[in-house]
Amino acid sequence: MMHFLDRASELIARALAVLAGIFLVSMMLLACANMVLRAVWVPVQGTFELMGFLGAVVAAFSLAFAQRRKAHIAVGILLARFPAWFRKLADAATNGLSCGFFLLAGIETWKWAAFLVKTGEVSETLQIVYHPFVFASAAGCLALAFVLAVDTLKSLTQEKVA
Template sequence: MINFLEKTAIWICRILAGVAGTALTVMIVLACANMVSRAVYIPVKGTFELMGYLGAVTAGFSLGFSQLHRSHIAVGLLFRRFPVPVQRLLDVVSGAASCVFFVFCANETTKWGMFLLDLGEVSETLGVPFYPFVFAVAFGCVAMAFVLLLDIVRTIRGQEPLKPA
């Protein structure tokens, strides 16, 4: 069962990372188009709003993939001085705290998205609703919590953290 969950986590994180990369590429193209358009004629309408939306998708969807590849900042300098069993315990405790944090973030972000959905809030210039992007960030937090949970299970079992093939 754990192997299936790990493969699922890797698959989900890769898809989310692909969407995040696409959003980042669109941000770059949009920023360049806006600069050129501003110099030649008028700026692209709604650039600021779209950059914010795409930035939220990029940040939210890249969390789980970054955790899979250990791209986040980790303070291991102090941990390495302890015996291996203490290191494992500290890894489990810090992983559990991080997992709880991201579950809390996902929950609160989902509540905020529901509030925006009920309110019918849209952006000023383009009239694009906010809530889908808020839900996207919440889903990214869920993916991060899922990867952290699998890391905790692997650490307890004495295995290396989850790494994609």
């Protein structure tokens, strides 16, 4: 079962990272197009707004992949002095609390997106619905919560999953 969960978390994290990369390239193309068009004609309308929406999705979709790769800052100086059993327990507790936080963040963000759908709110400049970006950000938080839950289980069961 752990192998299945670990594989699922890897696939989810990788898929979201690919999408984040696509959105990041889109942001780069939009920024370049805006600079060129600003110099020769008129800037792209709503660039600032779109960059904000896409940036939020890029950040949210990158979270699970960063957790899987342990590509974040970890404070190991203090914990290195404790026995292995305590480090494993601290790792499980940290992952569990982080999982709870991002689960709550994902749920509340999802509720906010549902509220935006209900009210029909649109962005200021482009007058587009932006709830898909909010749903995407919520999905990124929920994906991170899933990866953290799997990490917590791995810490507690002490299974080494490749």
